[in-house]
Amino acid sequence: MRKIVNLLKQTIVEQLWLIALLTPLVVLAILGVITYTKHKSAVFNVEKRILVSDVQLSRSEIAKMVTKPLNELMSIKVYFDDQSSLDNALIASLSDQEIIHRDSAGAILQNLPRRNRVAMLTYVSSRRIKKNQTVAGLG
Amino acid sequence: MFGKFKLLRMACAVALSFCICSPVVVLAATTESAVKAGFIYNFSKFIEWPASTKLYTKFNICIVGDSRLEDGLDALEGKMVGNKPISVHKKISKDSLKNCQILFIAEDGDQETYALLHATGNAPVVTVSDSPEFILKGGMIGLIRNGSRVGFEVNLTPANAADIHFRAQLLKLAKNVRGLK
Numbered sequence: 001m002r003k004i005v006n007l008l009k010q011t012i013v014e015q016l017w018l019i020a021l022l023t024p025l026v027v028l029a030i031l032g033v034i035t036y037t038k039h040k041s042a043v044f045n046v047e048k049r050i051l052v053s054d055v056q057l058s059r060s061e062i063a064k065m066v067t068k069p070l071n072e073l074m075s076i077k078v079y080f081d082d083q084s085s086l087d088n089a090l091i092a093s094l095s096d097q098e099i100i101h102r103d104s105a106g107a108i109l110q111n112l113p114r115r116n117r118v119a120m121l122t123y124v125s126s127r128r129i130k131k132n133q134t135v136a137g138l139g
Numbered sequence: 140m141f142g143k144f145k146l147l148r149m150a151c152a153v154a155l156s157f158c159i160c161s162p163v164v165v166l167a168a169t170t171e172s173a174v175k176a177g178f179i180y181n182f183s184k185f186i187e188w189p190a191s192t193k194l195y196t197k198f199n200i201c202i203v204g205d206s207r208l209e210d211g212l213d214a215l216e217g218k219m220v221g222n223k224p225i226s227v228h229k230k231i232s233k234d235s236l237k238n239c240q241i242l243f244i245a246e247d248g249d250q251e252t253y254a255l256l257h258a259t260g261n262a263p264v265v266t267v268s269d270s271p272e273f274i275l276k277g278g279m280i281g282l283i284r285n286g287s288r289v290g291f292e293v294n295l296t297p298a299n300a301a302d303i304h305f306r307a308q309l310l311k312l313a314k315n316v317r318g319l320k
Contacts (some may be wrong), residue, residue, distance in 0.1 A: 057173055062173045065176075066180050067218070070177075073178055073181065074285075077287045077288055078287060
């Protein structure tokens with residue numbers, strides 16, 4: 001038993017360079033998989049809820065809509081191609097559930113640039129602090 | 140290493156935005172076309188055509204240009220206007236335009252719009268379009284954007300010349316009426 005333990009110890013010591021090299025790679029790979037899975041699940045959740053054909057107007061829904069009275073048609077909010085913002089564009093005849101899904105997808109998108117903005121602000125302010133320190137140092 | 144993550148994050152963001160944007164565009168076009176088709180169907184209830192059109196066995200709705208509206212207009216096929224079933228015609232020749240009761244012009248080009256209006260002449264054809272300033276070009280009904288809603292404006296001058304009568308209920312709902320005596 002002691003022999004085996006010694007052999008194991010020796011092997012570990014001998015292969016330490018390999019372990020040292022591989023450990024960060026394995027950690028990074030795990031982190032990468034976790035991050036990818038998170039994003040992937042977010043993307044697929046959105047895809048499942050929005051990309052599927054049941055969100056589009058079906059023939060029966062179109063048939064219902066075209067027979068609506070004129071005053072009702074005039075009150076329906078329509079998404080126009082030249083309205084680039086998703087949040088401002090209200091889409092007619094979506095169920096509440098679908099609107100919630102769309103809003104949550106919008107929130108994910110909104111968070112990405114916000115995070116970038118925060119990073120940029122942090123960078124700018126740290127640069128300013130450094131600059132002030134340099135100026136103060138010179139003064 | 141961090142560049143790799145940034146790239147992955149960016150790729151995810153691009154994929155996510157693509158997933159979100161593409162269905163919205165598809166849906167948008169469908170909704171817009173359904174609403175516009177609804178307008179066209181409703182116009183037929185508030186317009187009176189001259190007696191000469193009573194000879195037609197079908198109520199002909201014709202569309203020139205925009206293929207996106209076809210989905211909406213297809214839903215009108217077979218519905219009744221008065222005692223006539225609606226027949227939707229796509230890709231029709233200029234010579235046949237005079238047989239349409241409603242002609243939807245979805246051409247962006249001014250020249251094409253003028254050419255189509257010229258082709259209908261004073262025939263009893265209600266011309267409808269969503270192109271900008273359509274009624275100023277001589278069209279009868281222009282679909283306009285009213286915020287995030289669809290509205291319409293009416294030009295009575297060509298309608299009177301074609302002996303087409305627009306009912307007061309329709310004119311009340313119009314955002315703008317030209318040629319009112």
